[in-house]
Amino acid sequence: MNANVSSVTMYATDPDRAQSIDLITSLRQRFDGRYLIDPFGADPQLQDVLAPVVLAAVRTRVEHGERLIRNGPALLVSNRGLGVVEPTALTVAVRCEIGRRLRIVGVPDIPVLGDMMRKLGGVIAYPGDVGALLRAGHMAAVPLGSSWSRWATGRPPLPLLVPALGYPVIPVAVMPGGPFGLPLRPWRVVVGEPLPILSKKGSGDPLAAAELAEAARTAIDTLISGDSNL
Numbered sequence: 001m002n003a004n005v006s007s008v009t010m011y012a013t014d015p016d017r018a019q020s021i022d023l024i025t026s027l028r029q030r031f032d033g034r035y036l037i038d039p040f041g042a043d044p045q046l047q048d049v050l051a052p053v054v055l056a057a058v059r060t061r062v063e064h065g066e067r068l069i070r071n072g073p074a075l076l077v078s079n080r081g082l083g084v085v086e087p088t089a090l091t092v093a094v095r096c097e098i099g100r101r102l103r104i105v106g107v108p109d110i111p112v113l114g115d116m117m118r119k120l121g122g123v124i125a126y127p128g129d130v131g132a133l134l135r136a137g138h139m140a141a142v143p144l145g146s147s148w149s150r151w152a153t154g155r156p157p158l159p160l161l162v163p164a165l166g167y168p169v170i171p172v173a174v175m176p177g178g179p180f181g182l183p184l185r186p187w188r189v190v191v192g193e194p195l196p197i198l199s200k201k202g203s204g205d206p207l208a209a210a211e212l213a214e215a216a217r218t219a220i221d222t223l224i225s226g227d228s229n230l
Helices: 023-032 044-057 085-098 113-119 127-135 158-164 206-225
Strands: 060-063 074-078 103-107 122-124 139-143 169-175 187-191
Touching: 023 044, 044 085, 060 085, 074 085, 074 127, 074 158, 074 206, 085 103, 085 139, 085 169, 085 187, 103 113, 103 127, 113 122, 122 127, 127 139, 127 158, 139 158, 158 206, 169 206
Parallel strands: 060 187, 074 139, 074 169, 103 122, 103 139
Antiparallel strands: 169 187
């Protein structure tokens, strides 16, 4: 080896794990090009740089965080209101609880905005991308359809659950901590029990996916209502 050639340390060789970062070091690494963009367009270093701001803006309180999977693939299914706060709160909760970078499925496939959201961990709502994420060992989240009420569940995205067959699927309820749906206190993130695995990986069984979708929606409804035996 040429003695004048030195190895270059790249930032975030594990795009699944959140890291603490020094801002000055981060700026130097970005100027030198020593950071990675993963195959899904995510920029782990940028996520870690912005994390303190997001954590300060969106506070969460996690219940039953021990049900989150610390290693390997998993799909979280959660409720969502009309905005994007619930997916952000879920991302914060996963980062704080188990130190993983959560991929939120459903970013728009449009220039600029879509590209920026992918850098922050978003993924376009393509079934093939969901399957690729799980095969690569990532944790992803698929929100239910938007609902006017933060205490109601929308329609399950059935096509996005087909590639999740055979993988752990965990229902999660995300609710504002303040009265009347106002986020005056930390958001409550209640993690449910993993759902039964109904089919083999890659089976593509639409009936099993429909059963999985209904089980996820029902579980989230139960978590929101507070009637589950937790």
